[in-house]
Amino acid sequence: MENVVLVCTAGMSTSLLVSKMKKIAAENNIQINIEALAQSELKNYSKKIDLILLGPQVKYLLNNLERDYQNTQAKFAVIDSIQYGTLNGKAVLNQVLTLLDKKVI
Amino acid sequence: MIQIKKIEKVYQFLKNMNEQQEGVSAAEIADELDSNRANISRYLNKLYRDERLVKIQGRPVLYKLKSGANHKNTKKTVNRDIDLKANYINQKSKLDEIIGAKGSLKNQIQQAKAAILYPPNGLHTLLLGETGVGKSMFANLMHGFAVDSEMIAKDAPFVQFNCADYSDNPQLLISQIFGVKNGAYTGANKDRDGLLKKADQGVLFLDEVHRLPPQGQEMLFTFIDNGHFRPLGESEKKMTAQVQIIAATTEEPGSFLLNTFVRRIPMVIKLPSLKNRGLKERFRLIENFLKEESKNIGKSIYIDRNSLVSFLLYDCPNNIGQLASDIQLAGAKSFLNYKTSDNEYILISQEDIPEHVQKGILNLHHKRSEVENLFKGQSEVLEFSYSEENKIVNLDSDTKNEVGTAKPGKLFYDVIEDKLNSLRQENMNKEKIQKILNIDIEAHFKKHLESLPNIINKSDINKIVESEIIEITEAILQLSSRKLQRKFDKKIFLALALHLQKSIERIKAGEKIYHPELNNIRINHFQEFMTAIEAASLIDKKFEIETPLDEIGYISMFLIKNPYQSKNKSKSEVAVYILMHGNSTATSMADVANKLLGENFAVGMDMPLDMEAEKFFKHCSAEINKNAKDRDILLLVDMGSLTGFAEMMEAKNNRKIKIIDMVSTPIVIDACRKAILGQSIEEIYNNTLNYIAQKRNKALAKNDIFTDVKAEAQIKKSKNLIITACFTGEGASSKLKEIIADKYSPANLEIISLNIIDYDNFINKIKEYQKDYNLLAVVSTVDIKKADIPFIPAVDILSGKAFNQLDTKMDNLDSYNKIKNSLGEHLEKLNSSKIVNECKNIIDSILNEAKMKIDNDVKIGILMHIIFLIEKLLQGEKGKTFAQLNDYLSTNQSFIDQVEKKMLFLEKEYAVKIPQDEIAFIAQSFLENSKSKNNVDKN
Structure with missing residues (x-):
């Protein structure tokens, strides 16, 4: 099962978004693991990561991540700010599915 | 007298009550005395106010005799020696106020x-x-x-x-x-x-x-x-x-x-006499009366400096009484202007004040220095409001309603549509909406026609209307003349041409047209309607469109005979009578209303204080029967025995009589205006009651914390402003306003044009607006070099160069509104609209002060972060720790200080403490993102 993490400054705003995404994923029988992390928690995160989505406010981490994860399969992206601001779980889930080459809902 | 007896009965009852007993409720007394509970409550409250009783709070409230209060009875105290009284001479009383x-x-x-x-x-x-x-x-x-x-x-x-x-x-x-x-x-x-x-x-x-x-x-x-x-x-x-x-x-x-x-x-x-009382006191009297008026109207009153000077200096032989009534007249006149035109504020200016008052300004040279002293530090236009807290709320909620109704140049069905939408939002039922719209549509139609210039040459019309439209207008009116055996004047020609120009555009663009009174027109003006259908087929052919039925309704209205002369005086079915205690209160109120309405409509009936109600009733009855035989009657009264008149009269006369008490001049004017427009007695009655209730609610609102929060949210909600400015406030700036309004027309955008006669004054005005609005841009012919004012040179608008910039702003506006809407359901402690605006302002001002730039999506990210931070803090959650906080603080001290200072607003507003770690996180998002932006930019 793919593992996706959403990262923001303190994991507060993403956690709400993640719970919405999980719910929609479950409703559509999509097997996927999604977690919200604070930026500081990412370093000590030991599981395999397939996709890292960044909150727009931590967009600056992008360069570092590309460097840190260059030897892995992990992909990176920034969450669209409007979807983020409106906590649009479905749209962000679709962004995830697209990036993982899966069928969108 | 009866009242006093009963009140004493209640008092005696309490007196006879066992000392040990804890207290007795109004219901118990009512039972015991076999009387109505509401009345007993009233007496109890009076006794309580008179400090003869004590209240024991609870449910129900209990009452008890005030210990040792018996002697404070209705008779004078027996022991009064001179010493005692000497103390009273310094006692503060109303006299000292x-x-x-x-x-x-x-x-x-x-x-x-x-x-x-x-x-x-x-x-x-x-x-x-x-x-x-x-x-x-x-x-x-x-x-x-x-x-x-x-x-x-x-x-x-x-x-x-x-x-x-x-x-x-x-x-x-x-x-x-x-x-x-x-x-x-x-x-x-x-x-x-x-x-x-x-x-x-x-x-x-x-x-x-x-x-x-x-x-x-x-x-x-x-x-x-x-x-x-x-x-x-x-x-x-x-x-x-x-x-x-x-x-x-x-x-x-x-x-x-x-x-x-x-x-x-x-x-x-x-x-x-007034002239011996000095300008300072006169100023305070004027201030007092203006506030009084503002209270009556329920809104702030603005007055320009010259008018205020006139009031200060005019020859006022009948002293304070005259000053008060002159101010009242001016206030009422400006109120009427405000109601009937597109003024956004009630502003008293020279045209509103009586001629003899206007002359006051001529005396200025005698007292210039004294006057200037009084006005030191005041702006050109002064605001008077009976309650400072209430001020902003009033400005907002009311002007918003008014703005929609009468913008010049707006076609009346635009107005109606706006109104329709707002009424729908208020969940009114369809019938009610139609009723309201019906009144409006007629009023607007008349006004629209009346406002057009009288003599027009076709060549002039050519300048504003395309020739195709002129041709079709000619064709339609020829057809109609033939069909309806009626001539149409130039005014109708112009009006119809202007109307068609817009409506054909609308139909082409596929916009909906709605006519609330279509059925009425079809039934009551069948001939015109049938003609309009033929006219529509001409239009359809010429422009290859399909004219909807609702539009045919509008065209019919132009064909109705003398549509703009239908202000038929005898048409009004409701007579308005003002009944009041006092020698001249009612007649002077009626005078003011009639002067303003330009019609002798309201009738005032004075009841001297010593006249018996019975006699007065007969007098009124006779008068009404003589002069308003077949009409329904609206009685506007002040209080007391007069409120029973309606029933008594209705029983005697066979028609509808409604009564409204506690009236003030604006209510009288409003009711008369509605009656003249031909509203029915029920409509006038209900609307007036609503109007009074609204005013009352507004007065209560400031005590009610919930409405307060709501009202504030309303204020800060999606009100966006673009200011256009030039030296006169009329030439370039109004052109700029037009250009911008043409391009952008979101419902939540206002455009105001200002003059720059006095630069400092101008900047102050902008600052004032910034308090209530989200200021998007100041477009001005004069350079404005202030960091916190988003200035766009007028040239850039004219050349179209600045539109990119404005486009982005508009887009952002939109995205913030979306965020507000969807965040609402996720926030438990916060009002989404309010917090979004606050955070947005804070982020903008941090960026401004630090001269920093970050991408718009990062702004939204930070905004979300701060909002959820406050929400979590309010829920009592702890934040994360920032690694090597002290190092970070010391390396970025000045910026972190700035951020902390800005966050202070939120700490105060929501009574939370934002930990240092969190400040550091926020600062970091700004700093890191601006760095990477710079990198990207350099790349």
């Missing part, structure tokens, strides 16, 4: 207090002063002071009588004051008490006492000297009464008549 209490009226107030407190029963007093200096008010306040100082009982009467009222009938006049015995003169067919008896234990105020005939004077002096009197026609029995006389006269000092009074009445107080 009047304007000039520390200035021109200082001595008079000392005199008045002495007259009241003089043992054993006070001194009879003569008030001297010109008409309108405030003698009645002063007498009233003296009575109040007598009550406060316990010289007389709390419910001691204050009886007011104007001797001029009956001066042509000396017998009647004397009998009014002293009473009359059966048979004293023809028509005196029963014994009757006079006012002196009615004022027993209290105060009798005799205004214009010089009109008392010699016989009456002698009787009065006898009473003053000995304390007894004989009713007219009574030869044996002497009567006594304990009354303090306050007499007033406008007689010139030195006149023979006055000398007698001055000699016989022990205390003489002379009230100064």
Whole structure:
């Protein structure tokens, strides 16, 4: 099962978004693991990561991540700010599915 | 009197209650006394206010006798020695609150207090002063002071009588004051008490006492000297009464008549005329009256400096009374302007003030320095509001409604559509909406036509309307002339042409057209409607469109005979009568309303205080039957017995009569306006009640924390502003306004054009607007170099260069609105709209001050972060720790300080403490993102 993490400054705003995404994923029988992390928690995160989505406010981490994860399969992206601001779980889930080459809902 | 008896019954009941008992509720007393609970509650409250009872809070509220309160009964306290009274002379009372209490009226107030407190029963007093200096008010306040100082009982009467009222009938006049015995003169067919008896234990105020005939004077002096009197026609029995006389006269000092009074009445107080009271006090009086008006209207009143100066300096022979009514007139006139035009504020300017007041400004050169001193630090337009807290709320909620109704150039169905949408949002049912719209549509249609210039050449029309439109208009009117056997004038031609120009554009663009009264038109103006259908087919052919039925409804309206002359006077089915206590209150209110409406519509009926209700009722009834035979009647009354009139009249006359109490001038004007427009009695009645209720709610709103939060959210909600400016505020700036309005028209955008006659003033105005609005841009012909004002040079708008910039702003606007809407359901502690605006402002100002740039999506990210931070803190959660906080703090100290300072607003607003770690996180998002942006930019 793919593992996706959403990262923001303190994991507060993403956690709400993640719970919405999980719910929609479950409703559509999509097997996927999604977690919200604070930026500081990412370093000590030991599981395999397939996709890292960044909150727009931590967009600056992008360069570092590309460097840190260059030897892995992990992909990176920034969450669209409007979807983020409106906590649009479905749209962000679709962004995830697209990036993982899966069928969108 | 009955009331007093009952109230005493309640009091006795409580008195007889067992001391140990905890208290008794209103319901229990009502049961015991076999009376209505509401009445008992009222008495209890009165007793409580009189400090004869104590309340024990709870459910139900219990009442108990105040221990040791028995002696504070209705009679005067027995022990009154001079020492006790000496204390009262310095006691603060209403007398000390009047304007000039520390200035021109200082001595008079000392005199008045002495007259009241003089043992054993006070001194009879003569008030001297010109008409309108405030003698009645002063007498009233003296009575109040007598009550406060316990010289007389709390419910001691204050009886007011104007001797001029009956001066042509000396017998009647004397009998009014002293009473009359059966048979004293023809028509005196029963014994009757006079006012002196009615004022027993209290105060009798005799205004214009010089009109008392010699016989009456002698009787009065006898009473003053000995304390007894004989009713007219009574030869044996002497009567006594304990009354303090306050007499007033406008007689010139030195006149023979006055000398007698001055000699016989022990205390003489002379009230100064307005011109002797100094500009400072006059200013405060004006301020007071304007606030009073603002209170009546329920909105702030603005007045330009010149008008205020006129009020300060004009020759005002009838003193404060005249000043008050002149201000009232100006206030009401500007209110009407505001109601009928597109003014966003109630502004009193020179055109609104009476001509004799306008002349005041001519006296400026005499008093220039004094006036300038008064106005120091004030702006060109001054605002008066009865309640500072209420001010912003009022401005917002009301102007918003008004803005939609009458923007010039807006076609009336745009207006109707706006209105329709807002009414729908209020969840009104369809019928009600139609009713409201129906009134509006007619009013707008008339106004639209009336506002067009009278003589127009076709060549002129050509300049504004395309030739195709002119052709079709000609064709339609020719067709209609033939069909309807009627000529159409140039005004209709222009109106229809303008209308078609817009509506054809609309139809082409696929926009919806809605006519709320389509069915009415179809039924009542069948001929015109059928003609309009033919006209529509001409249009369809020529422009290859399909004219919807609703639009045909509009076209029909142009074809109706004399659509703009339908202000038919006899058409109004409702007559408005104003009934009020006092010698001239009702008639002067009616005068003001009629002057403003330009029509003798309202009728005022005065009820002198000594007239019996029964008599007044007969008088009114007769008047109404004579002059308003077949019409429904709206009675506007002040209070008391008058409120029962409607039922009494309705029973006698066979028609609808409605009554509204506690009315003020704006209510009168509003009701008359509606009646003239032909609304039905029910509509006027209900609308007026709503209007009053709204005002009341607004006044209550400030006490209600929830409405407060809501109101504030409303203010800060999606109100966006673009200011256009040039030197005059009319030329370039209004052109700029047009250009911008053409391009952007979101509902939540306002565009205001300002002048830059005085640069500082201009900047101040912008700052004022920034408090209430989200200022998107100031487009100006003059450079504005202020970091916190988003300036766009006018040239860039004209060249189109700045539109990119504005586009982004508009897009952002949109995205923030989306965020507000969807965040609402996720936030438990916060109001999404409010917090989004606040955070957005904070982020913008941090960026501004640090001259930093970050991407828009990062802004949204930070915004979300801060919002959830506050929400979590409010829920009592702890944040994350920032690794190596101290290092980070010290390396970025100045920026972190800036951020912290800005976050202080949120800490105060939501009473939370934002930890240092969190400040550091926020600062980091700004700093890191701006760095990477720079990198990207460089790449």
